[in-house]
Amino acid sequence: MDSMNDTAIKNYCTWARTALIKGVAQRMERYNISEGAEAGLAAVGPLVLNPQEAAQRDELLRLCHEEGTEHLRDRAAYTWFNRIAAVRYMEVHDYLPSRVRMFTRPAAAGTWELGSQAVDEALDVQIEGVDPMRVAELKQAGEDEPLFRYLFLAQCDELSGCLAGAFQPVDACMALLLPANLMDADGVIGRMVGDIDEASWDDVQVLGWMYQYYNSKVKDAFFASKAKETPDTIGPAIQLFTPDWIVRYMVQNSLGRLWMLNNPASPLREQMEYYIEPDAEHEDFIRIDGPEDITLCDPACGSGHILVYAFELLARMYLERGYRERDIPELILTKNLAGMEIDPRAAQIASLALAMCARAYDRRFFGRGVQADIAVLAPVALEEGDVPQGSALEKRKDLVGALAHLDEVGSLLAPGEGDLEALREAIVLAGDGGLFGSSSKERLQRALGTCEALACRHDCVVANPPYMGSSSFGPFMSKWVKKNYPDSKSDLCTCFIERGFNLAKDRGYAAMITMQSWMFLGSYEKLREKILRDHSISSMAHLGTRAFGAIGGEVVSTTATVFTNAKNDGDGTYFRLVDMGSEEEKKAGILEALADPDCGWFYRRDADTFKQIPGTPIAYWMSEGLFNAYEKGGRLGDVVDARVGMISGDNNRFLRMWFEPSAEKIGFGGSYLSPCCKKWNPIQKGGEYRLWYGNLDHVINWENDGWELKEDNFDGSRVRSHNYNGEMAFRRGITWNSITSGRFQCRYSDEGFLFDAAGPLCYVNDHAMIPYVLGLMSSSVFVETMGIVNPTLNFPPNYIEDTPFIFESDYQDVVDNAVSVCVKAEKSDWDSLETSWDFKRNPLI
Missing domain, CATH: 3.40.50.150 (Vaccinia Virus protein VP39)
Structure with a gap:
């Protein structure tokens, strides 16, 4: 692993995917392989097909009809990428049965260079299925590329025989789609040899990394598209x-x-x-x-x-x-x-x-x-005729559905003994012929084999x-x-x-x-x-x-x-x-x-x-002290009511910075008992990082108790606003940023404010306890607790209420005084800014 050149491998694999797809597409164009193309031809334009090529083309057209042109193209491209990488790994480790390298040839001082030792020594190479007469013919004609293609395809066939699971037989027709010029210096094999040094092939992990990198752009594109999986x-x-x-x-x-x-x-x-x-x-x-x-x-x-x-x-x-x-x-x-x-x-x-x-x-x-x-875990689609009437399997529709979608649910399917017995019974009832013929039995047996492995x-x-x-x-x-x-x-x-x-x-x-x-x-x-x-x-x-x-x-x-x-x-x-x-x-x-x-x-x-x-x-x-606080203390929720705020549904329409409307239309100084009846009212809305006081920037259209926002009757669409928390509106309390890029932060919120989802409200049941609770919520201990129980950037109300709360009456006056000093200092700082509606003058003047 340490000898792998990750950057070189990644760059090569992402390039090779594009190059192989292009190369396969060129072969498909050369042989006119596309959906709707005519089958049974002996020639494609000026290109005359031999009987083998004609049969391969017809089979590819059938696959094209079943899979679609792009799917077949991409499958062929990966097939050859996989085979090329496998052969390269085996030749570097001298694992090929022929003990002769396919993509490199000996160079000076025991090194290897791009070229094919198999082509150079073709008359002596022992690869199963190779016709010596064909090799001699190509060798004598000096046709190195056709000879390489012939030997490489033969090597793939031989490996598929001894490593069937690892090197599954290549569809014979796929040979027609093997791209040309692979061994050129800028070809897929040429660049593999040139870009990825031999030391990177020491560890078998290289094969997994190559697969990861080959698919990296596909994976990125899928998640970027936000599409549903298929x-x-x-x-x-x-x-x-x-x-x-x-x-x-x-x-x-x-x-x-x-x-x-x-x-x-x-x-x-x-x-x-x-x-x-x-x-x-x-x-x-x-x-x-x-x-x-x-x-x-x-x-x-x-x-x-x-x-x-x-x-x-x-x-x-x-x-x-x-x-x-x-x-x-x-x-x-x-x-x-x-x-x-x-x-x-x-x-x-x-x-x-x-x-x-x-x-x-x-x-x-x-x-x-x-x-x-x-x-x-390939799908096993059991059709209606595959499931015997009256059998236990007939009642297990969830199992039948999951089997048909195994390429999605995969090993998450957890069949029980009852599922296995139902499949065994269905196999017996299917018999060997009649209504439930051999094809039904074969599908049921595949389903049983898969479920036995999963169980x-x-x-x-x-x-x-x-x-x-x-x-x-x-x-x-x-x-x-x-x-x-x-x-x-x-x-x-x-x-x-x-x-x-x-x-x-x-x-x-x-x-x-x-x-x-x-x-x-x-x-x-x-x-x-x-x-x-x-x-x-x-x-x-x-x-x-x-x-x-x-x-x-x-x-x-x-x-x-x-x-x-x-x-x-x-x-x-x-x-x-x-x-x-x-x-x-x-x-x-x-x-x-x-x-x-x-x-x-x-x-x-x-x-x-x-x-x-x-x-x-x-x-x-978590520290032992904090564990003890959870064990022995009460919940903060016993003394506060933390609420998430409203969603306006259309901020562009209902929300303004406070200095945008006329000041005469803003209800500054309202209270819970006598809310202001003006059109615009202050609202807590989170904002930048700030403790104790501040971030009083926004007002919201709350005319006639928010009638327009609640009814949303201007454009005839559904009402998108919700969660008004009317009984908590305009109350004094503590607000915090529900979403933050840093640590938890909260501030005192005076009467007269509404609050939204970005700036929720923590209402303290006993107003006299507000400074004490604000002090707790602003402490390093509380911030640390928030980071422990919820190490995300989102702080919903339930996490606030679930934190431990221990009230020490002997310290209440000390805490209240310290919090009051902090709130007063931060209010003074906030009001020193011209963006504050309580700005009087610059403190430097």
């Missing part, structure tokens, strides 16, 4: 390659932890730099006899990075127990590892990467016929699940997720947290890197309650933003959590890395914390303490 877009849109150190942290503290709990003296401990010593006294765990007993699943495996590192760790376990190296790959791939993926392209990369791991241990692996267990439980579940908010869900996905994951429905990644618990065995581990939103937001409160009630947090690396340095990450805040699928006593381990500014700093920070627990960002916390806090946020870094 089966065609969801795959590339949710792919996110996980940095190696985060993968190691999750796998070492799940798979590695299970091994160490069963083998406390294992030397594997010294090879796991991110491993956290378990508190075995409080932890029950799954007992295993040896490495063959362990199963690990990645339910959203993408290009297989997590599975690749799990392979590495499992191989060390097998070696520790004395297994022969050549036997280890087959054992791991058939007994230990399972992956699931909705994107077949990513699944191919995952299979390829694992095959490369296996080949590193067993030089004869390609000939053993062993495939990685990577399930591509399996594993010792460890490790994933970087997809991140996609519910606003991007398509129609089916939206309804299905709300029904099946009501406590985590707002994002796919949080749905996967729940799914991880029923994929993992009891006492097993579910390790996932997700967005941090589930830790704090009110929409996930039920999910948190479920986690704290039924499961345990073994460890957490709270990463914040910028954890995915190679692909950006300034916006998404993440956390990597290892859950135990059991309720354990004892403390969990937490690393607070949110304030570290880069991926490298976070990586170094976790290693430093493991070496020095007193570093300042390492915490141990019993998760049951979170239950003391309203909303149960995962506030592991």
